[in-house]
Amino acid sequence: MKGLLKVMSPFAPDQSGAASVFYDMNAITVICDAGGCTGNVCGFDEPRWHGNARPIFSAGLRDMDAILGRDDRLVDKLKKVSDKTDADFAAIIGTPVPAVIATDYRALKRMAEKRCGIPVVTCECTGTNLYDEGEELAYMELFRSFTEEIPVRKGRLGIIGATPLNLSDISADRLLRSHYEKEGYSEVMCYGMGEGLESIRQAASAELNIVVSPSGLAPARWLEKKYGTPYRIECPLAGEEAAEAKERLDGRKVLIVHNQVLACSLRDRMPESEVTVASFFKMDRSLMREGDVRVETEDQFMRLVAEGGYDAVICDELLRRAVKKDAYGEWINARHFAVSGNLEERLCEL
Amino acid sequence: MENKQAAYYITAAELSELGFERLPSELKSKDHLIYSSPAALSFNSPGAQGFGVKRAGLAVPGSVMLLVAPACCGRNTTMLAELGAYADRFYYLLQDDTDIITGRHLNRISKAVAEVADFHEESTGTRPSCVMICITCVDALLGTDMERVCRKASEHAGLPVLPCYMYALEREGRVPPMTAVRKTVYSLLEPRAKKSTTVNLLGHFAPLRDDSEIYELLRSIGIKKINEISRCADFDEYLGMAEANFNIILNPESRHAAEDIASRLQIPSIEITRMYRLDKIRRQYELFAGALGVEMDDSAFYSEAEKRVKEFSSKHAGKRVAIGECLNADSFELALALTEYGLKVTEIYGTVSQERMAYIKRLAAVSPDTRIYTNLEPSMLYYDSGELECDLTIGIDAGYYHPDAPNVPWNLEIQPWGYRGLIGLIDEMEGVL
Numbered sequence: 001m002k003g004l005l006k007v008m009s010p011f012a013p014d015q016s017g018a019a020s021v022f023y024d025m026n027a028i029t030v031i032c033d034a035g036g037c038t039g040n041v042c043g044f045d046e047p048r049w050h051g052n053a054r055p056i057f058s059a060g061l062r063d064m065d066a067i068l069g070r071d072d073r074l075v076d077k078l079k080k081v082s083d084k085t086d087a088d089f090a091a092i093i094g095t096p097v098p099a100v101i102a103t104d105y106r107a108l109k110r111m112a113e114k115r116c117g118i119p120v121v122t123c124e125c126t127g128t129n130l131y132d133e134g135e136e137l138a139y140m141e142l143f144r145s146f147t148e149e150i151p152v153r154k155g156r157l158g159i160i161g162a163t164p165l166n167l168s169d170i171s172a173d174r175l176l177r178s179h180y181e182k183e184g185y186s187e188v189m190c191y192g193m194g195e196g197l198e199s200i201r202q203a204a205s206a207e208l209n210i211v212v213s214p215s216g217l218a219p220a221r222w223l224e225k226k227y228g229t230p231y232r233i234e235c236p237l238a239g240e241e242a243a244e245a246k247e248r249l250d251g252r253k254v255l256i257v258h259n260q261v262l263a264c265s266l267r268d269r270m271p272e273s274e275v276t277v278a279s280f281f282k283m284d285r286s287l288m289r290e291g292d293v294r295v296e297t298e299d300q301f302m303r304l305v306a307e308g309g310y311d312a313v314i315c316d317e318l319l320r321r322a323v324k325k326d327a328y329g330e331w332i333n334a335r336h337f338a339v340s341g342n343l344e345e346r347l348c349e350l
Numbered sequence: 351m352e353n354k355q356a357a358y359y360i361t362a363a364e365l366s367e368l369g370f371e372r373l374p375s376e377l378k379s380k381d382h383l384i385y386s387s388p389a390a391l392s393f394n395s396p397g398a399q400g401f402g403v404k405r406a407g408l409a410v411p412g413s414v415m416l417l418v419a420p421a422c423c424g425r426n427t428t429m430l431a432e433l434g435a436y437a438d439r440f441y442y443l444l445q446d447d448t449d450i451i452t453g454r455h456l457n458r459i460s461k462a463v464a465e466v467a468d469f470h471e472e473s474t475g476t477r478p479s480c481v482m483i484c485i486t487c488v489d490a491l492l493g494t495d496m497e498r499v500c501r502k503a504s505e506h507a508g509l510p511v512l513p514c515y516m517y518a519l520e521r522e523g524r525v526p527p528m529t530a531v532r533k534t535v536y537s538l539l540e541p542r543a544k545k546s547t548t549v550n551l552l553g554h555f556a557p558l559r560d561d562s563e564i565y566e567l568l569r570s571i572g573i574k575k576i577n578e579i580s581r582c583a584d585f586d587e588y589l590g591m592a593e594a595n596f597n598i599i600l601n602p603e604s605r606h607a608a609e610d611i612a613s614r615l616q617i618p619s620i621e622i623t624r625m626y627r628l629d630k631i632r633r634q635y636e637l638f639a640g641a642l643g644v645e646m647d648d649s650a651f652y653s654e655a656e657k658r659v660k661e662f663s664s665k666h667a668g669k670r671v672a673i674g675e676c677l678n679a680d681s682f683e684l685a686l687a688l689t690e691y692g693l694k695v696t697e698i699y700g701t702v703s704q705e706r707m708a709y710i711k712r713l714a715a716v717s718p719d720t721r722i723y724t725n726l727e728p729s730m731l732y733y734d735s736g737e738l739e740c741d742l743t744i745g746i747d748a749g750y751y752h753p754d755a756p757n758v759p760w761n762l763e764i765q766p767w768g769y770r771g772l773i774g775l776i777d778e779m780e781g782v783l
Contacts, residue, residue, distance in 0.1 A: 009425075057384055097491065128450060
């Protein structure tokens with residue numbers, strides 16, 4: 001049955017993805033919920049939170065707020081916080097509650113900006129979509145709202161799509177910076193991870209953008225169209241176990257299940273293997289090869305592994321419980337935080 | 351000039367003076383955004399630490415849960431699924447964008463329940479004793495008649511199906527989710543002949559500590575079987591709870607369940623409370639025995655605890671303590687107890703309620719400068735642990751605010767109770783001081 005999970009558990013939802021992009025910005029992030037979604041976002045999907053809590057708030061909606069659509073009360077509450085902080089902006093992130101009552105986010109944004117006197121961005125997340133959708137929404141909102149028309153600066157590079165949910169490491173930004181500095185870039189801006197709003201303002205000045213996960217694709221295309229910034233799609237990092245295994249899988253049939261960009265980059269480093277890329281998340285046609293699959297159901301994943309005859313499956317360990325032990329050769333653990341909520345022990349350059 | 355970036359607090363004396371009727375807005379969670387820090391996690395997501403609705407619903411032995419919700423509501427269950435005891439007990443029917451508007455998912459529930467029951471039987475060799483259907487804010491807003499949906503699913507799948515309402519929107523309503531789920535987990539009990547020597551302890555989803563004196567005291571008055579849902583080895587033993595002569599409510603959130611049991615099974619109940627003040631523990635046992643019309647001799651337990659308190663007080667009087675609310679105690683009652691034992695309670699991170707005002711008034715008399723904070727208030731973002739130093743913190747949240755001070759989390763799932771609970775706490779405090 002579509003939507004029925006008997007072995008797996010749900011992946012990180014869109015509101016977690018959006019909150020992840022805003023996390024390192026100097027923002028007041030408000031999750032428009034009754035509390036549980038915020039608990040999930042912070043307590044489970046944001047690994048930076050336990051060591052470095054940021055201004056993330058629940059709207060604390062109660063039944064009558066939802067039934068009567070009392071957005072004015074939410075704005076009043078936001079004002080109380082914005083009056084006491086020096087945030088650059090506020091981000092309001094949707095959940096199933098505003099989705100059911102059809103909250104008018106444009107009106108909410110206007111009301112909040114007028115009353116609080118700071119820029120407000122909204123992300124119409126519903127909790128029914130996956131984290132990459134939310135990340136994409138957040139990046140698009142940020143670039144559309146704040147990026148300024150400024151000249152290109154040589155040596156400046158932008159990275160889009162780096163979040164702990166995608167790369168399963170809370171210091172992935174440092175590794176990415178160091179990787180691209182070695183390539184000769186003098187200034188690397190990793191949007192949404194270790195960078196504040198200023199990097200978004202200056203995004204048009206990057207001479208190149210690197211898209212390290214599918215959630216960065218739409219924003220990179222938008223930046224190219226609007227400011228002419230070219231982009232390259234690649235993820236130069238992967239978990240240690242996967243990075244090491246690629247050498248010894250020559251001539252073998254391999255299934256890689258991860259975010260599409262990371263999986264394709266890993267495949268590019270395995271030219272002698274017969275590799276299929278699959279993902280439960282966004283799959284861009286431009287990166288797909290024959291046989292690549294967007295997995296939509298648990299049963300489909302079980303069948304893919306069972307019928308594929310793979311010598312190796314590179315995938316988060318958590319999903320191993322969904323498939324029969326004799327259905328594949330070896331399982332190589334490639335953590336995907338958005339799937340299991342577990343971080344990689346060590347992220348390596350490919 | 352007001353420091354706009356300072357955490358809000360009020361002293362016990364100031365709060366006592368104001369009274370509950372003039373409670374400052376900062377202490378009312380409905381008046382402000384809810385700050386999400388690790389100290390507030392148990393409020394926003396009760397299941398993240400301990401028992402939330404999902405885990406609580408599985409208190410019925412042999413049950414499984416079908417969460418019918420958008421994927422986001424089941425996300426933190428990934429963590430529970432990794433715990434051995436729950437790995438095969440959670441199933442999900444995910445709602446999509448259309449479902450949450452039209453409610454069409456309701457048509458799939460019966461089939462999903464049957465599929466889950468069959469799959470569970472196939473993979474574990476045991477048919478579930480019942481299927482708990484956990485629904486969330488979406489169905490609260492859609493006004494779903496879940497009782498009816500469950501009846502239909504039960505007829506279709508041929509096993510009991512019960513609703514668990516994880517309605518976060520109704521957290522401060524008449525029947526909050528953790529109260530409703532306590533009623534649900536006892537709702538499969540059916541009338542049985544009563545046994546005068548059997549009682550049920552209602553209130554927690556994990557048992558009391560084995561050394562709790564309440565077991566011995568109950569046995570001393572002729573009780574032979576003391577049931578707790580968490581100690582029931584199987585569904586049959588669970589059904590045996592219907593034989594109890596009376597229920598003992600240990601947590602106010604079980605009152606609603608006890609009322610339901612009283613009306614359906616004619617089992618009366620009596621409520622007692624966890625406390626840490628010696629004289630109050632003794633007084634409560636006196637009243638309890640009086641209500642039952644029996645004599646109960648707790649003097650040995652009292653003396654043991656009194657001796658331990660005296661030893662502790664003589665060694666540690668004057669030590670400064672900060673008390674949180676993520677712990678197995680009422681923060682304010684515990685603060686009062688520790689103050690009476692000679693400690694200096696400098697800070698409490700708690701939720702002020704009308705019931706707690708009695709403790710706050712007494713605290714104002716003996717420790718007027720104790721600062722009262724609330725974990726949920728946005729200004730806690732600016733909490734400065736250096737402003738008031740302390741020698742000890744109790745509760746996970748208090749430990750978060752003072753990371754360098756020794757901490758007693760005091761929030762194990764196995765529940766402390768009575769004199770022995772107090773002794774256990776003193777032992778742990780001593781262990782870190």
